[in-house]
Amino acid sequence: MSSSENQSSGPRPEPPRTRDRIYRSPSALVAGVLLLLVIGWLGGDAVVTGEGRTPWLALAVMLFLVPLVIAFTLRPAVFAGEDRLRVRNPFRVVVLPWGEVASLRSGYTNEVVAASGEKYQLWSIPVSLRARKKAARQQARRDAAARGEGRRRGLSFGGGFGGLGGIDPVAADSDAGPVRAETDQVMDELREMWGAREKAAEAQGEVSVRWAYEVMGPAGAGAVLLVVVLLAVG
Template sequence: MTDSDGRPHQGPAGSDGEPVYADRVYRSVPGVISGVLLLAVAAWLIGDAALNGAGKTPWVSLAAVPVFAFPVIAYTLRPAVRANDRRLLVRNPLRTITAPWAAVDALRAGYSVELLAEGKKYQVWAVPVSLRQRKRAARAQDRGGRPQHASRLGMVFGQGGGAPSGPGVQGSTDPTKAWSDQVVNVLQQMAERNASRPEASGPIEVRWCWWIIAPTLAGLVALIAVIAA
């Protein structure tokens, strides 16, 4: 495991004598927090309806559990990006894309972060783009002072002439940029640095997340059946 800003922990030395690092992991901290809060509120409301409801209400509330819980997990807790010296793994809500560095054409951050590989484009859900952070950094640069550092939580560090006190992204050449832009820059550098490694070659693998899709569809069928009964 690594810290959420992508700072890897050092492991034992590899066969070439160089230290082996765990994957760099990037995810949206606000997304995880919102997912946990949504699940907690839903558990309270559904539990109350199941225990105190009358008629079909308990059954409808229980049937609604997978219809609500699994999509929330998929879109808030599941998204993550993992990167090491061999490949980039993008875990989106319903799919997991594993791209060896040799197959990665580019990573770019516009209004969203995108992975371009083998002529295809994949969205990177785990790294949301914050236009507010970009505008804040641009205003600070226009003033000619040290740019403010915007963290993943939207907090601002290093105002005025002081150095940023908040954590940046490990390996970023410009810690004053928005978090998403720092992550994209680091991943692009890893792609350029590792693309020539023999172990970083191979085709892209795309896997559907059936443990999210199947229960959601089954719960939807059960919910429709309970309501219609």
């Protein structure tokens, strides 16, 4: 047996795995940074220039608020990989293999439903009713323009092939698909990944849920310190 045959009969290298797609809310990130700057500015000033119990009260408030701001603005994210969906919410991290996902729902909130029936909200993909209404108006204008262009093309065709030349911009725009809000487009992408991977052997397993003690611990300590300081002041 030749060396080339020996090489071909060996184990084939596994195809490279793609990185997880990460979905976050840009508006939440901006709001979180601004809130942290305000808290740091006001709290730091109170700690440095405050008198009596004011510095302790400022420290307690900062210790209580900063973890909560991070939890609800900077922390939420959805990681969509080849084999699983990882949902990082303010106080929990949920890992769902694609095979355990029953549905991805979009209503007043976006959520993933596990095969067990448990529902988990996707905090980093918030629903914007305003964006949906805007997309619906854009779709209505596109449909109206397409109908008007269709009538003009029909008249032009009957009058002498004037509408057959070139590319119809309205038709080209309609070929791009319906107008959707950004978060609805994200949910469509997740549904495509789920449909493509739910039957894969690597995408099977159990759902795991972990509480975010790294957030709950500092916030709880801040709450206790705040209560102690308020009782001392009172």
